[in-house]
Amino acid sequence: MLVAPGSSAIFTVVASGSPTPTVQWQLSVDGGMSYSPIPGATSLSYTVMSAMLASPSWQYQAVISNYVGLAFSNAATLV
16 A cells, blocks of 8 residues: 555455454564554554555554454555
8 A cells, every 4th residue: 555654544354254253453564574463453444544654564464363263364565
């Protein structure tokens, strides 16, 4: 996703299942080699309120889970 510095960026994922799955957004600052949970980012959409000039390797992904298992969204790079 390409946005101007200082602009907002919104990432959205669609998830369904039974029981209703939970969502946890994650951030990678090393080109997708490892991800860390973003505190409080647990809804179907995650907003970066003010994009800053960051490393082009920063990637966001959602982890969707319930007791049946896990699913990972495709990673999106914020540029």
